[in-house]
Amino acid sequence: MDKMKSKASTDGSTKKEKKNKRKQSKDSQDDVKPISNEVSCEDNKNELVDEKNDSTKNDATAQKLSEKELRRLEWEKKLQSQKGDKEVTTISNTKTTQQQKQLSEKELRKLEWEKKLQEQKAGDTANSALSKAELKAKRREQQEAQRQAKLAAEKAKKPPSTTPTKDTAKEVSKVEKKTVPKKETKKIIDLHRVQLVQHLYAEMPQKQDSKLLVYNNIHPAFVKLGSQYLNKTILGSNARTLALMAALKRLIYDIQTPPKQELCRYLENVLQTCTNFLQNCRPFAVSMVNALRNFKLHSTQIDTNLIDSEKKARLQDIIDVYINDDIYKAGDAISLKVNEKISDGDVILIYGCSSLLKKILVDAHKDGKKFKVIVADCRPLLEGKEMLRRLVVAGIKCTYIFLNGASYVMNSVTKVLLGAHALLTNGYVMSRIGTAQIALVAKAYNKPVLVCCETYKFSERVQTDSFVYNEIGDPDLLSKTPGTEDPSPLSKWKENNKLTPLNLLYDVTPPDFVTAVVTEIAILPCTSVPVVLRINAIDTT
Amino acid sequence: MPDVENLLDIRRLISDIQHKKLVRSYDIALRTEELLEELISKGQWKSAKELMNLVKTRIQLVRENLPQEATAPNIMRHTLKVIREEYQSASKKKDEGQSLHELVTATPSNVLDYSDSLIDLRSSIVDHLTEYKVELESSSENIAAQALEHIHTNEIILTVGKSKTVEKFLKRAAKDRTFNVIVVEGAPLYDGHTMAASLAKSNIQTTVIADSAVFAMMSRVNKVIIGTHTVLANGGLRAASGIHAVALAAKHYSVPVMVLSHMYKFSPTYVGSPNHEAFNVCVSPAGVIPYATGPILKQIEVYNPVYDYVPPELVTLFISHQGGNSPSYVYRLLSELYHQDDYDL
Structure with a gap:
């Protein structure tokens, strides 16, 4: 991996080659990952629940598991086949001789390259120089092929202007957009939309979304991240932010400034394309928006007279500092504060899965506090199972219930701890759907409700209902019933226009249900959000 | 013990509920009503008091076995009231009322003990129950209306x-x-x-x-x-x-x-x-x-x-x-x- 690094910085190579290098470094990264990534190793050790849930892990999810890699490849394949189906007329930039006639062989090409590179690596790990030469040769060959393909494309009455000019690499960030003919099925889908949340369906990414096919020149780290967001293998705002930051670091590491351009400016453009792509995979979490905003703000403050490698180091630094200060250290501080509030004999009710809550509870357990945790959970995501697994592995005594059993156990509960997706300026807590209900029941039983939330999740947005800004999950998840062989009566919902499953992802909890919000700054009432936002704004400027 | 034999009907009902053969409360209600009709028309009882005891033992049995079950005991409870009413109208005696005055002035001789055997009682109770059954059956219709x-x-x-x-x-x-x-x-x-x-x-x-x-x-x-x-x-x-x-x-x-x-x-x-x-x-x-x-x-x-x-x-x-x-x-x-x-x- 180090070898690749030095090469990447010295070699003024074209994009094609860069891509190969990315692949290579990714491959090698995959090899070393189990050692370098301590956190995930530790988590893997005591695997109890099915592998799948693994991916929801917050810690360094950005790092690749080979399983995820496989999934990404699958996804790419899917995209590829789809492209073939729909005959999207994306003109690819380069073509292998095999697949010259195909319009969307980009993904396949990637796979091919990966395969080849793996073979190379297997054959001789030290032949990087050789492979470099090989790659160059290959590149020339492909450029030749590309030129031919262009000509062919022109002949086939396809506008050549849409082909990004690869050689200059100036328009790397250019997005190629193609209008896909509207499908006839669209009208039927429209009928299956709940009136109240019509506006949310527009943002809802379809698993086979044609929108995603129009993006070119996305850094592979972002392509992968996009698919992980789309398939919800990375869940939770902390995990999503960490993954985004990791991808961003990767991008900074790989980026090559084109001549006569300034790195930070150029990076901004590239990043914009990448984030647009990600937005189409899944709308950004508030935490991600805040993290990106912080990064952009700081990147503009970098001295433009520095050389690229120094700038890159600074940019990486910005990210590292942010991750460390605003996420990890904030988590530590919150954990300390909550631990003061946990005493022996406590029965703590939590809902769903939160990396922060897990940390808090495990820390309290390590401190020797004797308490019980009740994990409430709800379909369709069933994140609580993952939480349960992590807590049991840590040796904490746990009880598991569904959300509808909350009233049954609430009497025995002494504290309710909740995670948050975002804290809104009007004091409302935006969190995983169901959180409001837990808080509501807790309020009815007069139990203290503590929301644990880092200040980087605070948002200037205001909202009083759960409809204006929300996300819609896959409705098919609702029509499946776990544990029974018989298909649910809902399974044929698409055939009945009157029947619509609605799978909202978030809800907002009114501040009157929340006793206090625990942040790294202090334990605050919900209504203090604007104050904190103002302090943070002053700090950063 | 003839008593135990007589309880077979209710035991079957309890077991059906326990084994989820009867799930809907409406089905349970109908089954209970039929069971009572059978008991009243064919059961071994001579006076209203005896009949009431038969019903009460059944209620107790259900409550012991199915503490959460409410429908069956409620139907039986209502039947008890039907028996009381029919007895009162047949014997032309009046139950002491619920008012404080009546409770205070009541003398032991006035207290109804439902022990007289009356000839028409059986048929009148059965009639009343049949009416009740119709009411049960039309109940959800009436609610929907x-x-x-x-x-x-x-x-x-x-x-x-x-x-x-x-x-x-x-x-x-x-x-x-x-x-x-x-x-x-x-x-x-x-x-x-x-x-x-x-x-x-x-x-x-x-x-x-x-x-x-x-x-x-x-x-x-x-x-x-x-x-x-x-x-x-x-x-x-x-x-x-x-x-x-x-x-x-x-x-x-x-x-x-x-x-x-x-x-x-x-x-x-x-x-x-x-x-x-x-x-x-x-x-x-x-x-x-x-x-x-x-x-x-x-x-x-x-x-x-x-x-x-x-x-x-x-x-x-x-x-x-x-x-x-x-x-x-x-x-x-x-x-x-x-x-x-x-x-x-």
Whole structure:
């Protein structure tokens, strides 16, 4: 991996080659990952629940598991086949001789390259120089092929202007957009939309979304991240932010400034394309928006007279500092504060899965506090199972219930701890759907409700209902019933226009249900959000 | 012991309920009624007192075996009242009233002991019960007939899980009005799915949500219409688990909660606290977390409660076949349904 690094910085190579290098470094990264990534190793050790849930892990999810890699490849394949189906007329930039006639062989090409590179690596790990030469040769060959393909494309009455000019690499960030003919099925889908949340369906990414096919020149780290967001293998705002930051670091590491351009400016453009792509995979979490905003703000403050490698180091630094200060250290501080509030004999009710809550509870357990945790959970995501697994592995005594059993156990509960997706300026807590209900029941039983939330999740947005800004999950998840062989009566919902499953992802909890919000700054009432936002704004400027 | 033999009928009923052969309270009510009719017309009894004792032993048996079951004892309790009434009218004696004055002035000789054997008693009770059976059978129809008084055009109505009565009610309203129904799926039984599919088939715009989305959706809901397992004497409910949260959310958004209930669900029992052991029952956790989850199951506790207690202040209206009543009026309905002496059996 180090070898690749030095090469990447010295070699003024074209994009094609860069891509190969990315692949290579990714491959090698995959090899070393189990050692370098301590956190995930530790988590893997005591695997109890099915592998799948693994991916929801917050810690360094950005790092690749080979399983995820496989999934990404699958996804790419899917995209590829789809492209073939729909005959999207994306003109690819380069073509292998095999697949010259195909319009969307980009993904396949990637796979091919990966395969080849793996073979190379297997054959001789030290032949990087050789492979470099090989790659160059290959590149020339492909450029030749590309030129031919262009000509062919022109002949086939396809506008050549849409082909990004690869050689200059100036328009790397250019997005190629193609209008896909509207499908006839669209009208039927429209009928299956709940009136109240019509506006949310527009943002809802379809698993086979044609929108995603129009993006070119996305850094592979972002392509992968996009698919992980789309398939919800990375869940939770902390995990999503960490993954985004990791991808961003990767991008900074790989980026090559084109001549006569300034790195930070150029990076901004590239990043914009990448984030647009990600937005189409899944709308950004508030935490991600805040993290990106912080990064952009700081990147503009970098001295433009520095050389690229120094700038890159600074940019990486910005990210590292942010991750460390605003996420990890904030988590530590919150954990300390909550631990003061946990005493022996406590029965703590939590809902769903939160990396922060897990940390808090495990820390309290390590401190020797004797308490019980009740994990409430709800379909369709069933994140609580993952939480349960992590807590049991840590040796904490746990009880598991569904959300509808909350009233049954609430009497025995002494504290309710909740995670948050975002804290809104009007004091409302935006969190995983169901959180409001837990808080509501807790309020009815007069139990203290503590929301644990880092200040980087605070948002200037205001909202009083759960409809204006929300996300819609896959409705098919609702029509499946776990544990029974018989298909649910809902399974044929698409055939009945009157029947619509609605799978909202978030809800907002009114501040009157929340006793206090625990942040790294202090334990605050919900209504203090604007104050904190103002302090943070002053700090950063 | 002929007594034990006679109890076979009720034992069969109990076992059927325990084995989930009888699930719907309506089926249980009909079975109980038939059982009583059989007992009265063919049973070994000479006086009303003997008959009442036969019924009382059956009530006790049900209560011992199925502490949560309310329908069967309620039907039997009502039958006791029928027996008392018929006895009084046949013997032309009057029961001492409920007023304080009558209680104070009552002399022991006046007290009815129901021990006289009367010739017409058997047939008159059977007649009365047949009438009652007709009432039972038409009950859900009568409730559904009131649908238009409660649902207006373009309403959004939320319901939880599956209830035949609610289904009928909504379908009746849908004949004349258009409205939307949100069905909460009701994990871990997911009977909301069946309900939703059935409503959609009747051309009602139906949305299915998970239990977690109740609070989010409630802000847009006009009415909550639910069924219940039992109506308690204070006007509270013993309903499917999860309904407490639904009712709380409704209260938070000031959405009226309407409970459709047959008269036999009105129970003269008070609940001291919802955590009273006999109140709730936890069933197999398999519905919550499958056994296939693995070794983690050894280290955790799992609860799968069946019922929720909903306090009367969260209920707006009860709709029975006689019309709507507020929870504060339930005690009065009870005294019409059952005799004071039969409340605690």
